[in-house]
Amino acid sequence: MQSNIMMTVITVFLFSSAAGASGDHAGGHGPAATIGQPGKLQNVTRTITIDMSDAMRYTPAELTVTQGETVRFVVRNSGKLKHEMVLGTEQELTAHYEVMKKNPEMEHADENMVTVQPGATGEIVWQFTQAGKIDFACLLPGHYEAGMKGTVRVSRHATAIEPSSAAAVLTEGVIRKIDKANNKITIKHGEIKNLEMPGMTMVFQVRDPLLLDKVVAGDKVKFRAEKSGSAFIVTDIQPE
Ligand SMILES: [Cu+2]
16 A cells, blocks of 8 residues: 555656656647546446457557546456556656666556456546547556557547537526536526527536536526537536
8 A cells, every 4th residue: 555655656756757858848738738637437428448468459449539528448458467558648658668667566556547467357437638649558568669559539529519600609597406427407598599499497418527517506607508419518608
């Protein structure tokens, strides 16, 4: 336990120094490229099963998720060797891998990773908060170099919605209820012009669960609602 805590501290230090070394902003990614944050089980919108093999491969190795989405990775080790899946930027993973090579016995246990024994299954719950490309890799000595890596492409959430020229229209409303467990929000609203809907109280889904952290019941807001299939989805909320 204690060594785990220590490794976490060291890992955090390494990650921050890696970010510092790349802090020239030459890549245009901003000061610290963020890969997201540990997710909450109740916010999981998708489960993705990934297989790890002694061929030093992930299957699938290329994933696409939507910004804001919380993904539960079920990571299965079908090999006879220990493997792991670590999420990070390429720079973070490379820096971390160099440390792993020097300290092959090191056990690391951050929330962005899981180490899985042969025949076993592990889990990562992760929320992807920024659009862009995130890598994952097995940092056990030799594995990363052998090509044990993959990518997660995080698309902007707007792309998942049918384009609508009226989408920019904001509607006035009052928050009635917030249901974080189901990513739903109840709003008593005025006329929703872009949806040709008169004023009423409706339950909406939210595209990005983070929107639910911006408001509480009783707040007056302006919000944007869109229709996707048969679902009504709130894509933006601005407290008044
Ligand atoms: Cu491996």
